[in-house]
Amino acid sequence: MDSKGISKAVINRLPRYYRYLGMLKEDGVERISSSELSRHMNVTASQIRQDLNLFGGFGQQGYGYNVKNLYEEIGKILGLDREYHLIVIGAGRLARAVGCYVGFQEQGFRVTAYFDRNPGKHQGEWDTSIPLYSLEELEGYLKNNRIDIAVLAIPVEAARRIVPVLDSGGVKGIWNFAHTDLKVPDYMTVQSVHLSESLMQLSYKINH
Amino acid sequence: MDSKGISKAVINRLPRYYRYLGMLKEDGVERISSSELSRHMNVTASQIRQDLNLFGGFGQQGYGYNVKNLYEEIGKILGLDREYHLIVIGAGRLARAVGCYVGFQEQGFRVTAYFDRNPGKHQGEWDTSIPLYSLEELEGYLKNNRIDIAVLAIPVEAARRIVPVLDSGGVKGIWNFAHTDLKVPDYMTVQSVHLSESLMQLSYKINH
């Protein structure tokens, strides 16, 4: 379970393995071979074996992989065997959608608060039970609550300005929905979802 | 502007070039060299020149690239010089957030309707001027309106079932937010945003 030597490409594939194994588990499948899984997922069996072996031998010659076991192991590798406390910065439509999405769908990821520059603006449309605070309260909140992940659903400039606050407040990861790359210290992590760029890739593909 | 021979990695980078060039343009920068741009973007100058040259010679020796011109050219390559008509399938929080996001932020992408299995459920919280129809009306709607892109913000099973309807209705691209890979005919395009997998990648990185 060493982190070094694991390429970005492999990390990108892990959640997909996890998803397919979850489906197989739901379907009551007990064991699966790399070649059978490769047919489901449209990748080569060789790649599956190569990828999984980076983290240790989960399979058994002549048998394949135990679905339930492999599912759990990949979950551990992905860090899904623990709890995360999240806050959402921003209270607009996207902020609430992502916040609620995480709260409902993602086991182990708990949203504890929203922060917005202007909470009053969103009072009327506030449709969740999770509290909404003013951004000014963020620093104090982070002092009193260990927060692992901050979701950024705010404009570019605001996102850049808030990184140092999150840093000194002990936040380890940023899930960034702002249209910008963020510079963070190397003990912090940024994972960006650039919707705009995704849409452009779609339009490129439609036209070519 | 040929589509063949352009790797996925390059297509992924194009919107990022576009974003940085847009910023430079806003800042009034007229020309930029590949090495200067490489410092901004944290990639190699070599890669920038290599990438841009796949689409034709946009630069000039001894001068560099004209920012405004290059911005526009990449826009054309990405297909941003035309209009797209979109519909959103689903009317939940994420559907509305993405729909509004596209409507407000993305020039050239026009959302014309939402469809949901149960429109009545969302009547109370409907906060946009764009009409919401029942899914049963989708087929007829597609007959009367040329729609380029469908945004899917619905559960997995519903997403799979709706693909053939979109296909026969002439929809060319799917922006997929459902937790599944979708099989489509090869004249259609799918671009998926797997929020769940993005979050897992973040948790992996936090723990390693």
Place this chain on the structure above:
DNA sequence: TAGATTGTTAATCGATTAACAATC
């Protein structure tokens, strides 16, 4: 013209695939 910087070819690096010996 001299300096700068592209366009493009060649070299390197890394990731994917193929092959097969190990082993359940």
Place this chain on the structure above:
DNA sequence: TAGATTGTTAATCGATTAACAATC
């Protein structure tokens, strides 16, 4: 044991980087 399938090494393929001649 024989068959199946992994773990792992070697071969291939593709993408990135370096280098430099072309040229503005």
